Amino acid sequence: MNQARRKGSEPLLVMTGCVVNNHREELEASGKATYVVPNEQKSHIYELIDAHYKGEILPAGSGRDVFGFATASQTLRTRAMLKVQDGCDNFCTFCIIPKVRGRAISRPLPEIIDNALQLLDAGYKELVITGVNIGRYDWEGKRFEHLLNALLELPGDYRVRISSIEPDGFGEGFYELFRHPKLTPHLHLCLQSGSDRVLLKMRRMYTVAEFRQTAQQLRSVVPDFNLTTDIMVGFPGESEEDHLETLKVMREMNFSHVHTFRYSIRKGTRAERMEEQVPEKVKIERSEEVRALAEELKRAYRASFIGRPQRVLTESIGKGYASGFGEYYIPFRLSGHFESNQFVDATPHKLESKADPRLIG
Numbered sequence: 001m002n003q004a005r006r007k008g009s010e011p012l013l014v015m016t017g018c019v020v021n022n023h024r025e026e027l028e029a030s031g032k033a034t035y036v037v038p039n040e041q042k043s044h045i046y047e048l049i050d051a052h053y054k055g056e057i058l059p060a061g062s063g064r065d066v067f068g069f070a071t072a073s074q075t076l077r078t079r080a081m082l083k084v085q086d087g088c089d090n091f092c093t094f095c096i097i098p099k100v101r102g103r104a105i106s107r108p109l110p111e112i113i114d115n116a117l118q119l120l121d122a123g124y125k126e127l128v129i130t131g132v133n134i135g136r137y138d139w140e141g142k143r144f145e146h147l148l149n150a151l152l153e154l155p156g157d158y159r160v161r162i163s164s165i166e167p168d169g170f171g172e173g174f175y176e177l178f179r180h181p182k183l184t185p186h187l188h189l190c191l192q193s194g195s196d197r198v199l200l201k202m203r204r205m206y207t208v209a210e211f212r213q214t215a216q217q218l219r220s221v222v223p224d225f226n227l228t229t230d231i232m233v234g235f236p237g238e239s240e241e242d243h244l245e246t247l248k249v250m251r252e253m254n255f256s257h258v259h260t261f262r263y264s265i266r267k268g269t270r271a272e273r274m275e276e277q278v279p280e281k282v283k284i285e286r287s288e289e290v291r292a293l294a295e296e297l298k299r300a301y302r303a304s305f306i307g308r309p310q311r312v313l314t315e316s317i318g319k320g321y322a323s324g325f326g327e328y329y330i331p332f333r334l335s336g337h338f339e340s341n342q343f344v345d346a347t348p349h350k351l352e353s354k355a356d357p358r359l360i361g
């Protein structure tokens with residue numbers, strides 16, 4: 001934004017997300033954003049920008065349009081986000097989402113299938129299933145497994161990836177679906193902490209043992225199943241022992257990527273009122289330890305794919321190379337001449353030496 005201003009252009013800044021639902025008046029009053037769009041109206045953003053540059057001023061949408069998808073399909077060239085659900089009924093003590101996004105609602109299955117068919121027809125080769133708590137999908141008795149199954153049976157050469165998911169409520173049939181060649185063996189399964197004591201205070205819906213069992217079931221179907229996760233460091237009352245438990249569980253789960261963040265107070269949550277807030281200095285030290293271990297695990301996991309053929313979906317193309325992701329959702333850089341949005345069979349021969357290393361093939 002500042003860079004654009006320095007270049008003399010007048011940038012357009014649109015703010016949306018939960019923060020808008022929480023602080024709309026402040027954000028509007030600050031005058032920093034050109035438009036402040038409530039979260040449930042964000043599907044109107046393209047329309048809004050289009051109208052802005054045509055010299056019209058539009059109200060930022062109307063009504064609760066949580067499943068407006070005309071815009072979502074335009075955001076990436078190869079991957080299309082397919083939103084199937086919104087809201088959450090879980091009420092984790094640190095989270096404001098149920099308050100601002102409301103209770104869980106599921107999008108009708110026939111509508112999702114129609115939307116998926118349109119996206120495949122438009123040439124997208126990867127459908128990414130998104131929502132707030134997608135594992136709790138439930139439309140007229142059709143659960144998440146039914147939805148996945150229906151999405152995997154559509155005609156065409158494409159793959160389906162599940163985005164972030166909560167580790168609770170999976171039926172037996174869910175695990176078996178990963179035998180399907182169109183379903184990528186990757187889940188971002190949010191652990192948050194490796195200590196049952198902390199999980200209980202967070203009001204998470206699982207124990208470490210249950211999380212472990214989920215991971216084992218996934219890896220009994222696909223041995224190298226790619227598990228990534230979120231770890232929250234410094235939740236109120238987190239002791240050094242709890243933190244060490246988290247590091248132990250991270251290693252045991254062999255996460256290939258950990259999104260770590262330090263707990264910070266969210267106004268209006270139950271954790272806001274909890275005693276034993278962890279000092280910032282301790283949070284920084286712990287998050288550094290989590291980050292260092294996460295880097296080690298990532299490198300080892302990715303290196304284990306050297307010499308093993310993968311099916312890469314090309315995304316960005318440079319001079320003599322292409323970047324993309326393999327089916328396990330590991331980033332690749334391929335040498336040669338390719339087009340974007342193509343499946344390419346490749347065998348990586350080494351790993352880059354960078355902090356976020358890609359496989360080289």
Ligand code: SF4
Pocket residue numbers: 088089090091092095096097098132133166
């Ligand atoms: S399950 Fe996720 S969205 Fe729901 S309350 Fe917990 S953290 Fe928030």
